[in-house]
Amino acid sequence: MSQFKKITEQASLHDNLEDLDAVSLLQKINEEDQKVAPAVAACIPEISRLVKALEPRFLSGGRLFYIGAGTSGRLGILDASEIPPTYGMPHDRVIGLIAGGDRAIRKAVEHAEDDTQQAWKDLGEYEIGPTDTVVGIAASGTTPYVLGGIRKARSEGLLTAGITNNPGSPLAEAAEIPIAVDVGPEFITGSTRMKSGTSQKLVLNMISTALMVRVGRVRGNKMVHMQLSNNKLIDRGTRYLMESLGLEYEAAGEALKRYGSVQKALEALK
Template sequence: MNYTKITEAASNHDNLEQLDTVSILKKMNEEDQKVADAVAETIPQITRLVDALAERFEKGGRLFYIGAGTSGRLGILDASEIPPTYGLPHTRVIGLIAGGDQAIRKSVEHAEDDEQQAWKDMMVYNINELDTVVGIAASGTTPYVLGGISEARKRGLLTAGITNNPGSPLAKAADIPIEMNVGPEFVTGSTRMKSGTSQKLALNMISTALMIKIGRVKGNKMVNMQLSNNKLVDRGVRYVAEGLDIPYAEAEKLLKKHGSVKAALDAGA
């Protein structure tokens, strides 16, 4: 397959070790400013994914992220924040990384080279045709991701591929390719930088739009968030007070009685 591997292209900057600190930071920032524009170009593809995903999610489907290294960690990060932010069980959005949970903190040598392992990892969850699999790989060539996406698509699951190399094998393998061309990295090949940032933005868009569409947000508030610490309880009380236009103390009593912002708002409406 002929395509330009942009993620391996030489940086637009050279002799980095000769730069002073402020020059390093300014040049990094110049490169980072290109990221949001690259993500914006993929909004039509992300829209397709979110709309299809929401329909399947409402029927009981789940969202799986699969990746290796930085990409895998970003998928796990996004998945792990759904329960506290939107009150869904951790079994609805699931992040899987090549090498297993130990790879979250430390790299596992050659784990990403196994084309069969991602599907094996998903099979633990009794994956089915209502589920959606999003593969994340800056290079678009990671065997762990390619194998998982290919097998999932073959079995009728909806698949998407988030990559920073347009025309890559991952883009070709997925039903919905999300190809974010952020250009060469500031440090050549260091895809934890602009590529990783673009992936984080895309994942934020996917999961947040999904949660809004399935009713986990009211107005602009996280009305299903878990009230797991004093800060969040206070936030919840303020949401109820604002939503019902009642005093803080009254809102606090209502929240304690009903246990969630949404339930309190529904009860007080």
């Protein structure tokens, strides 16, 4: 492993924060946040490489796994949990795993991230195979839980990627596709739930959204496979059909109810 600069632990560019009033604090946080999107944009070639490699695997039945600890793990679970309602995919196609298990989603589990073997054990519960893809998320790029899982997954021939905020970190070197988003030092020194976490959320949005578009879960710019699980989504689906088919609201609603999804209604009526 080569030496690397741990940007996520560098001192904040701001000091004496306790002396600032609320408005000044918020303005300075916002100044730092504005550095995130350009840093993500610089990683589009690597994100694109992942989406292109992931698409055929996913279409052949492979799954997308996110592994992480703390904030990074929670962000992976958040992204995975939104795929079924948004795109109508089964819950077992995009899966988020966090060090310490589900109880760590709400409360930190001591030393859970320090076990280099546990991620592969967690993945093993899903009978993981060669068409699956594992994306490790770790701002530091040094989290043992994530590193162990990515190294083992890659050695077993799985497609691997690593989302980190430290270029040249062990995770960036371990993953086949490193996505290293350099957002600079955090506003609060070492608080990677801030800019680092925001950048991870943006990258995860890009990966899963682009994948869902590429595998046919979007039509035009509409979520035509979304689950109709509440009145808001039923109304949205009804309006999609009104726009696409030129129907009145009541007729569109009846069609949605009859066929069970926007996509099926469009296939039957267009």
